[in-house]
Amino acid sequence: xxxxxxxxxxxxxxxxxxxxxxxxxxxxxxxxxxxxxxxxxxxxxxxxxxxxxxxxxxxxxxxxxxxxxxxxxxxxxxxxxxxxxxxxxxxxxxxxxxxxxxxxxxxxxxxxxxxxxxxxxxxxxxxxxxxxxxxxxxxxxxxxxxxxxxxxxxxxxxxx
Amino acid sequence: xxxxxxxxxxxxxxxxxxxxxxxxxxxxxxxxxxxxxxxxxxxxxxxxxxxxxxxxxxxxxxxxxxxxxxxxxxxxxxxxxxxxxxxxxxxxxxxxxxxxxxxxxxxxxxxxxxxxxxxxxxxxxxxxxxxxxxxxxxxxxxxxxxxxxxxxxxxxxxxxxxxxxxxxxxxxxxxxxxxxxxxxxxxxxxxxxxxxxxxxxxxxxxxxxxxxxxxxxxxxxxxxxxxxxxxxxxxxxxxxxxxxxxxxxxxxxxxxxxxxxxxxxxxxxxxxxxxxxxxxxxxxxxxxxxxxxxxxxxxxxxxxxxxxxxxxxxxxxxxxxxxxxxxxxxxxxxx
Numbered sequence: 001x002x003x004x005x006x007x008x009x010x011x012x013x014x015x016x017x018x019x020x021x022x023x024x025x026x027x028x029x030x031x032x033x034x035x036x037x038x039x040x041x042x043x044x045x046x047x048x049x050x051x052x053x054x055x056x057x058x059x060x061x062x063x064x065x066x067x068x069x070x071x072x073x074x075x076x077x078x079x080x081x082x083x084x085x086x087x088x089x090x091x092x093x094x095x096x097x098x099x100x101x102x103x104x105x106x107x108x109x110x111x112x113x114x115x116x117x118x119x120x121x122x123x124x125x126x127x128x129x130x131x132x133x134x135x136x137x138x139x140x141x142x143x144x145x146x147x148x149x150x151x152x153x154x155x156x157x158x159x160x
Numbered sequence: 161x162x163x164x165x166x167x168x169x170x171x172x173x174x175x176x177x178x179x180x181x182x183x184x185x186x187x188x189x190x191x192x193x194x195x196x197x198x199x200x201x202x203x204x205x206x207x208x209x210x211x212x213x214x215x216x217x218x219x220x221x222x223x224x225x226x227x228x229x230x231x232x233x234x235x236x237x238x239x240x241x242x243x244x245x246x247x248x249x250x251x252x253x254x255x256x257x258x259x260x261x262x263x264x265x266x267x268x269x270x271x272x273x274x275x276x277x278x279x280x281x282x283x284x285x286x287x288x289x290x291x292x293x294x295x296x297x298x299x300x301x302x303x304x305x306x307x308x309x310x311x312x313x314x315x316x317x318x319x320x321x322x323x324x325x326x327x328x329x330x331x332x333x334x335x336x337x338x339x340x341x342x343x344x345x346x347x348x349x350x351x352x353x354x355x356x357x358x359x360x361x362x363x364x365x366x367x368x369x370x371x372x373x374x375x376x377x378x379x380x381x382x383x384x385x386x387x388x389x390x391x392x393x394x395x396x397x398x399x400x401x402x403x404x405x406x407x408x409x410x411x412x413x414x415x416x417x418x419x420x421x422x423x424x425x426x427x428x429x430x431x432x433x434x435x436x437x438x439x440x441x442x443x444x445x446x447x448x449x450x451x452x453x454x455x456x457x458x459x460x461x462x463x464x465x466x467x468x469x470x471x472x473x474x475x476x477x478x479x480x481x482x483x484x485x486x487x488x489x490x491x492x493x494x495x
Binding site: 002005006008009010013016017020021086087088090091092093094095096097098102 | 226227228248249251252254256258260261262263264265266267268272275276277279280281282283285
């Protein structure tokens with residue numbers, strides 16, 4: 001039961017950080033949206049032939065995968081280094097629930113928060129270029145599986 | 161290992177047992193002993209103080225017994241579980257307050273920190289009423305929705321201790337609980353710990369704050385350069401010094417001649433130590449522990465009287481805890 005309770009509270013803590021510092025959260029989302037628009041604009045100017053057929057849809061799908069990789073890599077490695085910097089990592093290590101479960105809960109919760117941000121970014125992208133993407137199940141599975149290796153890399157980069 | 165008076169096991173429930181703990185740090189071409197053959201126990205309801213200078217090894221002991229650092233040899237049993245093999249089980253009944261500001265999230269409020277850290281414990285859903293009572297007890301009930309970053313260092317430390325108490329653990333480990341606090345905050349923490357003392361928790365407190373140790377602990381383990389110097393109760397430690405030390409104060413009216421006299425005395429009587437001087441007074445610590453030292457003291461008094469130096473005071477030393485520890489650490493009384 002405490003595992004579930006910690007998981008929920010850990011999610012609540014992640015959410016609080018996003019709500020309590022709205023400027024960071026909003027500018028983070030706007031940043032990813034702007035990067036996509038710049039990519040889109042660049043391709044429109046220098047290689048419009050790339051947009052023939054399913055080009056624009058593929059760009060969105062590729063961008064989503066890239067966003068998920070980068071955001072997970074950054075957020076998860078940052079969490080370890082941030083906890084190390086402020087010193088709370090030692091305190092988490094001596095908690096009876098076990099450090100591995102704490103890390104696992106944090107990773108999953110960060111993934112959920114990033115996915116929520118992705119939904120906003122995706123809608124902003126689709127509305128801006130007036131192109132709508134329908135995801136099939138296989139694509140979602142590919143993204144999820146690739147996340148497993150990214151979490152591993154993020155933990156290594158963070159110093160776990 | 162110099163052990164003046166090793167406390168005997170008396171068959172009470174032992175919460176923490178450390179036997180022959182040693183830890184080395186390997187550097188290029190050099191091995192440093194952080195801990196050498198440390199052994200002591202903490203019983204149920206007992207408050208043990210780990211005392212020593214900065215770098216003596218107090219925090220390393222705490223790191224070893226919480227599994228933060230791997231030790232080289234020895235055995236640690238915490239709540240009947242071996243460390244580090246059964247660390248998770250052992251820590252179920254232990255609440256820890258680590259040194260410095262590393263026990264709280266500054267971007268969360270007081271209540272959020274409490275809920276977060278209690279959710280890491282093997283206990284039911286935290287009872288709001290007991291949280292409120294605890295916050296009142298540590299005078300934080302008006303700040304329960306305040307961000308931790310806006311609290312003073314003393315308030316943050318009170319919150320750390322409140323969380324440790326809410327865990328209802330058998331053993332509370334406190335590492336330097338008064339470090340970096342001002343006088344008022346220090347006093348508040350000492351008062352709070354004195355209140356905790358009345359409960360049934362066992363406490364292991366590591367500190368170089370001797371007033372804190374003196375006011376709350378039942379037993380003191382003195383660490384020096386990674387080795388154990390003393391494991392005894394505070395009362396015995398006091399008695400050990402009370403029995404031998406006398407303070408003599410003499411009038412300082414013959415500045416020029418007295419310096420010569422002092423030189424004579426210190427070279428002649430080894431058991432006599434000059435403890436201080438000011439414009440009006442010279443002070444000596446005289447240890448009377450056998451017939452010969454007693455004769456030395458009588459001879460010294462005769463010496464003063466013969467040289468027309470007034471003895472203002474001659475009394476048994478009431479040992480100040482800080483003084484005792486300083487003398488132990490300086491190995492003045494090694495024998």
